Amino acid sequence: MEYFELGHISLAIGFILIIVGFWGLxxxxxxxxIIIAFSILDTGINISIVxxxxxxxxxxxxxxxxxxxxxxxxxxxSIVDPVPQALVLTAIVIGFGxxxxxxxxxxxxxxxxxxxxxxxxxxxKW
Amino acid sequence: MLRNILIAIVLAVFxxxxxxxxxxxxxxxxxxxxxxxxxxxGATEVGAPNLVTAIVVTYRGFDxxxxxxxxxxxxxxxxxxxxxxxxxxxxxxxxRDTSELLxxxxxxxxxxxxxxxxxxxxxxxxxxxxxxxxxxxxxxGVALMIMANPNIQINxxxxxxxxxxxxxxxxxxxxxxxxxxxxxxxxKIFGENSLGEFGTLFSAGAIPIIYSLVGLKVGAEISNILNxxxxxxxxx
Numbered sequence: 001m002e003y004f005e006l007g008h009i010s011l012a013i014g015f016i017l018i019i020v021g022f023w024g025l026x027x028x029x030x031x032x033x034i035i036i037a038f039s040i041l042d043t044g045i046n047i048s049i050v051x052x053x054x055x056x057x058x059x060x061x062x063x064x065x066x067x068x069x070x071x072x073x074x075x076x077x078s079i080v081d082p083v084p085q086a087l088v089l090t091a092i093v094i095g096f097g098x099x100x101x102x103x104x105x106x107x108x109x110x111x112x113x114x115x116x117x118x119x120x121x122x123x124x125k126w
Numbered sequence: 127m128l129r130n131i132l133i134a135i136v137l138a139v140f141x142x143x144x145x146x147x148x149x150x151x152x153x154x155x156x157x158x159x160x161x162x163x164x165x166x167x168g169a170t171e172v173g174a175p176n177l178v179t180a181i182v183v184t185y186r187g188f189d190x191x192x193x194x195x196x197x198x199x200x201x202x203x204x205x206x207x208x209x210x211x212x213x214x215x216x217x218x219x220x221x222r223d224t225s226e227l228l229x230x231x232x233x234x235x236x237x238x239x240x241x242x243x244x245x246x247x248x249x250x251x252x253x254x255x256x257x258x259x260x261x262x263x264x265x266x267g268v269a270l271m272i273m274a275n276p277n278i279q280i281n282x283x284x285x286x287x288x289x290x291x292x293x294x295x296x297x298x299x300x301x302x303x304x305x306x307x308x309x310x311x312x313x314k315i316f317g318e319n320s321l322g323e324f325g326t327l328f329s330a331g332a333i334p335i336i337y338s339l340v341g342l343k344v345g346a347e348i349s350n351i352l353n354x355x356x357x358x359x360x361x362x
Contacts, residue, residue, distance in 0.1 A: 007153030019137055026133045054160075056153045061177040062254065063169055064325065075169065079177065081161040082168075086181040093193050093258055097200035100351050104204045107358060109247075125235040 010051035017044025029114045031106045042095040046088045051086060053084030061085065165183075172313060174251035174323035174330040182256065183333050187311030191296065193258075194343060198293065200334075201347045208358040224274055232274035239267035247341030251330045257337040261344025268349040272356050280353045289346040290340040299339075300331055 017040055024037025046060055061082035110116055157165055164177055165184065172180040182190055221230030246253075247260030272277060303312035313331035314321065 005153060008148070008151065011151055015148060018144070019140055022140060023137055024138065037155060052151075053226060054153055056155050057155060060254070061165070062252075063175040063177065064252075068346070076157055076162055076165045079157070079165055081157060082164055082177040082181055083161050085178045088176065089182055089256075089258060090185055090193050094196060096262075096348075097196055101203060102353070104207050107355070108207060116197055 003079065005056065007051055007054040007056070010047055013046045014046075014048030014051055017041070017047065020044070029118050031109065031118055034103050034118070035106065038102065039095070039099055042091075042099075045093055046095075049084050049088050049091070053081035055080045133160075142253060143319045155278045168310055172326060172333070172338075173327050174333050176251055176253065176256075178254075178257050179333060180330075183251075183336050184311065184313045184347070187300070188295075188337075190340070191300065191311070194196070194293065194296065194340060197347050198289075199342060201350050203228065204351050204354050208354045210357060210360065211297060229274045230274065232270045236267045236271055240264055242340070243267065243345065247338055248334060249327070250337040250341075252327070254327065257340030258344050260341040264341070265343035265348030269352055272352060276359075278356075279350065280355065280356075282350075285346045285350050285353070288342055289350065292343040292346070294332065296339045296343070298338060299336055301331070325344070 001073075019038050021039075021041025021044055024040060025034060028034050028037055057080055058080045061079040106116065109121065113120055128148075131149070153163060159336070166178045168177045169175070172184050174180040174184075196276050230356030243260045243263035243266075246255040246263055247257045250260070272280075299315065300311040302315050304310050305313040306316075313333050313336070321331050
């Protein structure tokens, strides 16, 4: 029964997304598809980090009426861990920057060879 | 064939590793360590109801400054990388006609999206959201604008000025924190005991100002990146 509780579900989804992302990175031949796989990998890692900060039965780390109405009015006993969420906020921004850069590179590669097949870019191969 | 087997082995090793982590994972039942400190003292020390914002802007403010710098760096590298041979060339970007639905919807939605983005970053210390999210919403409006009209001219000067002024003001407010309060990016720049009424818009010291500046900067930067992508289509 404990496997159907929120922390376990989100951790499992995060891990599945990470594996799907790695599979995409390793098997896809189209550069745009590789970038999409990278985004999925990124999302999976973010979900895993957030789910590690989950505390059973607690609410979001925002001190408003819903927290004040909970039993014994103690913030410590009513919120989940805010630190992983703040870290993931940073990670999302970095992920955005990396994805934007990769798209710019993909655009340049396309102007160079008029194709996005990764196997066609074999200039450094011997 | 060998390649497929190797890929399968790599994925199986990852899956095994993750399975072990997953089966050993037990959801926590209470806060520990630094999180406990933030939960206990966040409201009195920082005065922001949204503890994530309190951590991002004040406790780890220096990290956020670095984050904004990374975004700026990305925008600069893309600007350098997608530089056109002659910037002023008046080539039309070839596209099929944009659909009536998209054009009409963009006219209705773009003002609302900008307004919502501004709402999200002004209320970053009260509700879920903040500068990065609000900036991303504003940039989504710009993306919709570009999609509805691929040949639109976005005013670069405005974007650059908004970006520079908000970036410089962010650092200046951080330095004000050294002069008037405890240290770099401390939010108590209006005095130790004048954080405002807890849970109102004008509270939590410098946090709403800093997060609004971050929102403007992120919005301008992402719009700048989108603008560069749009322009470089002329060379395809």
